[in-house]
Amino acid sequence: MTDKFDAIVVGAGHNGLVCSALLAKAGKRVLVLEANDQVGGAAITREFTEGYSVSACAHLLYQLQPEVRKELKLATRLACEDMTTIALGEDGKHLRIKTGSVEGVSDEDAKQYRDFRKRMTRFSNLLRKYFNKTPPRLGTKDFKDLRRWLSWAWMSACSVRPRWKHSCGDLHEYPR
Ligand SMILES: Cc1cc2nc3c(=O)[nH]c(=O)nc-3n(C[C@H](O)[C@H](O)[C@H](O)COP(=O)(O)OP(=O)(O)OC[C@H]3O[C@@H](n4cnc5c(N)ncnc54)[C@H](O)[C@@H]3O)c2cc1C
Numbered sequence: 001m002t003d004k005f006d007a008i009v010v011g012a013g014h015n016g017l018v019c020s021a022l023l024a025k026a027g028k029r030v031l032v033l034e035a036n037d038q039v040g041g042a043a044i045t046r047e048f049t050e051g052y053s054v055s056a057c058a059h060l061l062y063q064l065q066p067e068v069r070k071e072l073k074l075a076t077r078l079a080c081e082d083m084t085t086i087a088l089g090e091d092g093k094h095l096r097i098k099t100g101s102v103e104g105v106s107d108e109d110a111k112q113y114r115d116f117r118k119r120m121t122r123f124s125n126l127l128r129k130y131f132n133k134t135p136p137r138l139g140t141k142d143f144k145d146l147r148r149w150l151s152w153a154w155m156s157a158c159s160v161r162p163r164w165k166h167s168c169g170d171l172h173e174y175p176r
Contacts, residue, residue, distance in 0.1 A: 005031045013041020014064070021072050059083070065131070129155060 009020040012034035020030045038044055042057040055061055062081045069076060087095040095104040102113045136148035 005029045007031075008033065011035075011041065012039035014043045016041070018068055018072070025071075059085070067132070126156065 006028040136145040
């Protein structure tokens with residue numbers, strides 16, 4: 001890479017920070033470049049009024065993988081998990097979303113939300129298996145990559161059964 005660094009990480013959002021910390025832990029010399037004057041990306045903490053700070057964008061911050069917390073010895077203390085998401089309405093009809101339910105909308109919308117969440121949960125359960133795996137490089141004929149691609153495609157195919165709705169083209173998208 002350069003004489004000074006083994007890796008250059010562009011962006012110090014939480015992914016960049018975790019990635020660079022793990023590389024450094026593995027003995028690599030890492031340079032992290034951040035355009036903002038504060039690190040954290042969308043998980044940045046900002047004071048909105050004196051003495052009160054909040055995450056300025058992402059608000060559900062408890063999903064950081066336990067393996068990452070352990071590996072980096074992060075002493076995270078969470079005040080609350082599974083918070084209700086609220087969109088305030090001027091007319092007092094506030095929209096509240098918590099886990100699998102939504103209040104403040106029509107019965108039809110509430111049902112649509114439940115169906116949507118169920119579907120997304122199914123997708124996320126599928127993707128969870130790949131979180132900590134190195135993806136195969138596409139467009140190469142290297143045996144290791146081809147083998148990994150095939151095993152990913154096979155795992156994807158098994159996971160979407162029996163409700164088979166995906167074409168081979170979709171399966172190709174999983175490793176991406
Ligand atoms: C409105 C919104 C709400 C969300 N809510 C949640 C939530 O509640 N819970 C949750 O888990 N996730 C949430 N997410 C998703 C989560 O914020 C992102 O998945 C997460 O921030 C991605 O982290 P990251 O480190 O990859 O990128 P980012 O957090 O986007 O960080 C990227 C960093 O790179 C820097 N950067 C960009 N370009 C350059 C450059 N050229 N040179 C140097 N630095 C650069 C940026 O300044 C930034 O600091 C939300 C996202 C949005 C948009």
